[in-house]
Amino acid sequence: MAVADEVLVLGGGVIGLACAQALQERGVPVRLLERDRLGAATSHGNCGTLTPSHALPLAAPGMVATALRWMLSPGAPFYVKPRVDPALWAWLLRFARRCDAATFQAAIAPKAALLTTSQALLDDLVRRRGLDCGHARDGLTYVYRDASRLERSVRDHALLAGHGIAVERLDADALLAAEPALKPGVAGGLHFPGDGHLRPERYAAELGRIARSDGAVIEEGAEVVELAPTARGWRARLADGRAHEARRVLLATGPWAARMAARLGRRWPIQPGKGYSITYDRPALAPRRPLVLKDRSVCVTAWADGFRLGSTMEFAGYDDRLTRRRLDALERGAAEALREPVGPAKREEWFGWRPMTWDDLPLLGAVPGAPGLWVAAGHGMMGVSMSAATGRILTDLLTGVAPPIDPAPYRPARFG
Numbered sequence: 001m002a003v004a005d006e007v008l009v010l011g012g013g014v015i016g017l018a019c020a021q022a023l024q025e026r027g028v029p030v031r032l033l034e035r036d037r038l039g040a041a042t043s044h045g046n047c048g049t050l051t052p053s054h055a056l057p058l059a060a061p062g063m064v065a066t067a068l069r070w071m072l073s074p075g076a077p078f079y080v081k082p083r084v085d086p087a088l089w090a091w092l093l094r095f096a097r098r099c100d101a102a103t104f105q106a107a108i109a110p111k112a113a114l115l116t117t118s119q120a121l122l123d124d125l126v127r128r129r130g131l132d133c134g135h136a137r138d139g140l141t142y143v144y145r146d147a148s149r150l151e152r153s154v155r156d157h158a159l160l161a162g163h164g165i166a167v168e169r170l171d172a173d174a175l176l177a178a179e180p181a182l183k184p185g186v187a188g189g190l191h192f193p194g195d196g197h198l199r200p201e202r203y204a205a206e207l208g209r210i211a212r213s214d215g216a217v218i219e220e221g222a223e224v225v226e227l228a229p230t231a232r233g234w235r236a237r238l239a240d241g242r243a244h245e246a247r248r249v250l251l252a253t254g255p256w257a258a259r260m261a262a263r264l265g266r267r268w269p270i271q272p273g274k275g276y277s278i279t280y281d282r283p284a285l286a287p288r289r290p291l292v293l294k295d296r297s298v299c300v301t302a303w304a305d306g307f308r309l310g311s312t313m314e315f316a317g318y319d320d321r322l323t324r325r326r327l328d329a330l331e332r333g334a335a336e337a338l339r340e341p342v343g344p345a346k347r348e349e350w351f352g353w354r355p356m357t358w359d360d361l362p363l364l365g366a367v368p369g370a371p372g373l374w375v376a377a378g379h380g381m382m383g384v385s386m387s388a389a390t391g392r393i394l395t396d397l398l399t400g401v402a403p404p405i406d407p408a409p410y411r412p413a414r415f416g
């Protein structure tokens with residue numbers, strides 16, 4: 001079999017697609033293999049927010065106590081299914097050990113760098129290539145009904161200013177004037193003018209469209225069942241019996257990346273963090289900008305042609321049931337804060353598995369000890385927001401160019 005000079009990208013979510021698009025645009029030929037349809041997994045029903053605002057690490061002081069409290073409350077946004085799973089408990093332990101002030105503060109910089117760089121690159125891509133994906137860069141607002149939660153959050157988010165991320169505090173009157181869709185009874189809000197949003201399923205489709213128009217070969221319904229090193233590179237065997245061999249392979253299979261890597265002897269700490277969403281037609285009185293209802297951790301995104309509620313973080317392995325209790329909690333959370341919490345017609349109920357690492361950063365770069373194998377996975381709650389910078393960093397590294405930010409914090413070698 002001839003060894004192709006193309007890069008074989010495995011996985012057609014926003015991360016694989018962003019890498020394929022950036023590589024092909026740089027003139028590096030790409031073949032992308034996606035077992036389902038493009039963007040059909042985690043990249044489909046997420047909230048589509050573009051969020052430098054989320055640069056604060058999840059592992060924050062007090063987080064363990066909050067998580068334990070949530071575990072005892074049935075409708076809470078966080079849940080760990082009690083079961084024997086050594087990899088999950090090791091993951092949770094590593095995460096818990098990071099919940100101190102010093103680690104929290106040190107972990108902001110690499111997250112902020114990836115998010116802000118991605119924001120600028122995505123603006124440029126949308127403009128330059130005319131992506132039709134409902135992209136807007138008009139901010140996002142955190143809404144608080146609990147005044148003490150607001151005060152704590154104001155203190156924590158003040159740290160973002162040092163990383164070039166603007167935060168504006170809104171009192172209750174200013175918040176209600178800015179967002180007439182909110183019910184009275186709010187304590188105030190935090191507004192992040194540099195955030196944005198897009199319709200994620202359309203973004204994935206558009207990345208596929210422009211990558212193909214630049215010459216990328218994209219195969220849907222192409223499941224890779226085995227990846228093995230050869231004398232000259234890597235061989236990906238497909239479920240239909242075909243195989244592709246290439247010098248370089250990029251693993252971008254999101255929440256499934258650790259499973260594939262495990263078969264190659266790697267132990268990457270990527271756990272599926274299950275989240276849910278419900279999509280409706282747009283209500284008459286929709287929020288003007290995306291909102292995060294912080295008291296219930298519900299994210300609300302309205303587009304010209306739709307409306308989505310999304311949230312929850314469930315560590316329950318690859319459990320693929322749509323849990324009614326979690327979906328109901330989304331609507332209850334929205335009803336507490338919004339005058340019109342749901343749209344006139346429900347279009348889709350959905351779940352996805354966020355690819356979560358315990359240090360809240362993705363794995364980007366060459367896999368040590370495996371020449372020709374590369375990875376871009378583990379983007380957790382922010383794969384859409386980090387997609388453009390991920391594509392750029394991988395393209396730079398694969399072509400021997402210095403990336404726009406230091407890639408060291410994301411190197412796969414940190415996990416061995």
Ligand SMILES: Cc1cc2nc3c(=O)[nH]c(=O)nc-3n(C[C@H](O)[C@H](O)[C@H](O)COP(=O)(O)OP(=O)(O)OC[C@H]3O[C@@H](n4cnc5c(N)ncnc54)[C@H](O)[C@@H]3O)c2cc1C
Nearest residue numbers: 011013015035043046047048049224254275382383384385
């Ligand atoms: C409820 C919810 C809300 C969210 N909201 C936001 C948000 O507002 N903003 C944001 O930035 N992020 C958000 N996220 C996170 C975001 O959705 C993810 O980080 C992102 O989609 C991950 O993209 P990915 O390409 O790595 O993974 P995926 O989209 O899961 O793509 C991986 C692909 O690999 C394919 N694949 C797997 N195995 C194989 C194989 N063997 N052969 C071939 N193909 C294979 C899969 O079919 C899949 O299409 C949210 C997530 C959830 C669950």
